Amino acid sequence: xxxxxxxxxxxxxxxxxxxxxxxxxxxxxxxxxxxxxxxxxxxxxxxxxxxxxxxxxxxxxxxxxxxxxxxxxxxxxxxxxxxxxxxxxxxxxxxxxxxxxxxxxxxxxxxxxxxxxxxxxxxxxxxxxxxxxxxxxxxxxxxxxxxxxxxxxxxxxxxxxxxxxxxxxxxxxxxxxxxxxxxxxxxxxxxxxxxxxxxxxxxxxxxxxxxxxxxxxxxxxxxxxxxxxxxxxxxxxxx
Amino acid sequence: xxxxxxxxxxxxxxxxxxxxxxxxxxxxxxxxxxxxxxxxxxxxxxxxxxxxxxxxxxxxxxxxxxxxxxxxxxxxxxxxxxxxxxxxxxxxxxxxxxxxxxxxxxxxxxxxxxxxxxxxxxxxxxxxxxxxxxxxxxxxxxxxxxxxxxxxxxxxxxxxxxxxxxxxxxxxxxxxx
Ligand code: SF4
Ligand code: SF4
Ligand code: SF4
Ligand code: FES
Numbered sequence: 431x432x433x434x435x436x437x438x439x440x441x442x443x444x445x446x447x448x449x450x451x452x453x454x455x456x457x458x459x460x461x462x463x464x465x466x467x468x469x470x471x472x473x474x475x476x477x478x479x480x481x482x483x484x485x486x487x488x489x490x491x492x493x494x495x496x497x498x499x500x501x502x503x504x505x506x507x508x509x510x511x512x513x514x515x516x517x518x519x520x521x522x523x524x525x526x527x528x529x530x531x532x533x534x535x536x537x538x539x540x541x542x543x544x545x546x547x548x549x550x551x552x553x554x555x556x557x558x559x560x561x562x563x564x565x566x567x568x569x570x571x572x573x574x575x576x577x578x579x580x581x582x583x584x585x586x587x588x589x590x591x592x593x594x595x596x597x598x599x600x601x602x603x604x605x606x607x608x609x610x611x612x613x614x615x616x617x618x619x620x621x622x623x624x625x626x627x628x629x630x631x632x633x634x635x636x637x638x639x640x641x642x643x644x645x646x647x648x649x650x651x652x653x654x655x656x657x658x659x660x661x662x663x664x665x666x667x668x669x
Numbered sequence: 670x671x672x673x674x675x676x677x678x679x680x681x682x683x684x685x686x687x688x689x690x691x692x693x694x695x696x697x698x699x700x701x702x703x704x705x706x707x708x709x710x711x712x713x714x715x716x717x718x719x720x721x722x723x724x725x726x727x728x729x730x731x732x733x734x735x736x737x738x739x740x741x742x743x744x745x746x747x748x749x750x751x752x753x754x755x756x757x758x759x760x761x762x763x764x765x766x767x768x769x770x771x772x773x774x775x776x777x778x779x780x781x782x783x784x785x786x787x788x789x790x791x792x793x794x795x796x797x798x799x800x801x802x803x804x805x806x807x808x809x810x811x812x813x814x815x816x817x818x819x820x821x822x823x824x825x826x827x828x829x830x831x832x833x834x835x836x837x838x839x840x841x842x843x844x845x846x
Contacts (some may be wrong), residue, residue: 452755528758532764532766532767533758533844534754534758534760534763534764535754535760535816535844535845536754536760536761536816536844536845537761537764541845542845547843547844547845548843549844550839550844551839551843553838554837556757556812556814556838557751557757557758557802557809557810557812558758558802561801561805562758562759562763562766562801562802564763564766564767564799565767566768581767584698641775659821666695
């Protein structure tokens with residue numbers, strides 16, 4: 431395999447001159463320089479898929495905003511991380527996440543420890559800009575320790591990635607299309623019957639919402655250990 | 670100084686947000702110097718009055734009555750404040766949307782009823798097909814989330830409206846708070 435040479439690139443984020451390596455993403459370089467860009471599907475230590483669009487930025491000369499977690503840096507590019515247009519787009523994206531499924535925070539086990547909920551605070555979303563769809567999905571509570579509630583899923587695919595890339599089990603996948611898409615185990619078996627799941631719980635830890643949670647734990651006790659995966663990967667020295 | 674004409678109403682909610690309002694405790698006395706409560710569950714008034722400055726609405730819209738009254742409130746109020754998650758997202762009140770009104774009526778008036786099994790046809794308002802938040806029916810000026818909205822957030826909000834200052838709502842409350 432011919433390895434691509436890594437070069438140093440200079441460019442600007444919000445008018446600040448920054449430097450990165452050609453294999454880095456805009457988000458990585460922004461983080462290295464303490465420039466905040468809101469994210470959702472991204473989790474340090476996992477691959478990036480650019481599915482949620484929360485991290486969109488504007489590039490000078492490009493018409494459409496692009497997700498900074500998947501966009502590689504380019505020499506001389508000028509990135510803007512926030513503008514009225516980006517802000518409005520992020521609010522719309524967040525609204526769609528809230529209205530697509532049933533997010534009743536007051537009855538949710540991760541109330542207070544949810545990254546979707548905290549995003550509404552961070553982006554100061556007052557209400558959903560899109561009407562609620564009121565879709566209902568069956569909850570899979572077959573597993574002895576964990577529950578999969580697609581009604582609170584935002585389809586970020588963190589669970590799929592952690593199971594595949596870190597646990598090496600690939601027990602999870604996406605099933606269906608569009609609004610009906612949901613997370614399944616194996617060939618859409620109940621979680622308890624999955625032969626590839628090792629019951630490690632990593633998917634539950636990384637899930638930003640209350641879609642995957644531990645049984646028999648009250649709202650007060652829930653602590654999602656999302657950074658554990660980042661730590662694990664760092665210690666393994668892979669990324 | 671002319672007092673602010675304030676209305677408050679309890680639609681499809683649990684009254685928790687109105688309880689939170691009372692939880693402002695002694696600060697209510699302070700607020701009372703600036704407002705006249707012209708319509709509210711705390712006030713004996715049958716019809717929603719004209720020319721209200723601010724109406725605080727708790728609860729989602731679930732019935733034909735809720736829809737009629739929210740339109741009247743919009744016509745008669747300068748400002749509407751959606752108080753609490755039910756008014757803003759539908760919240761617990763909207764959980765039945767996943768099953769539909771028919772299923773809920775069936776359960777309540779047939780499966781769980783020992784005698785007189787039939788749908789109510791008089792006095793009680795008719796359920797809408799789905800419960801909706803206020804802003805899906807009328808324009809809403811302010812959103813103050815929480816389940817219930819904490820008393821401190823209500824106090825800061827009212828104070829800012831009285832004094833005409835800006836506040837950061839999201840530092841005080843959020844969905845599910
Ligand atoms: S998953 Fe998060 S946003 Fe959804 S209901 Fe639970 S706390 Fe609220
Ligand atoms: S518990 Fe572990 S093996 Fe099972 S689905 Fe989750 S991440 Fe994969
Ligand atoms: S179950 Fe959780 S981690 Fe998996 S896609 Fe849904 S929200 Fe993301
Ligand atoms: S964080 Fe970049 S698209 Fe989700």
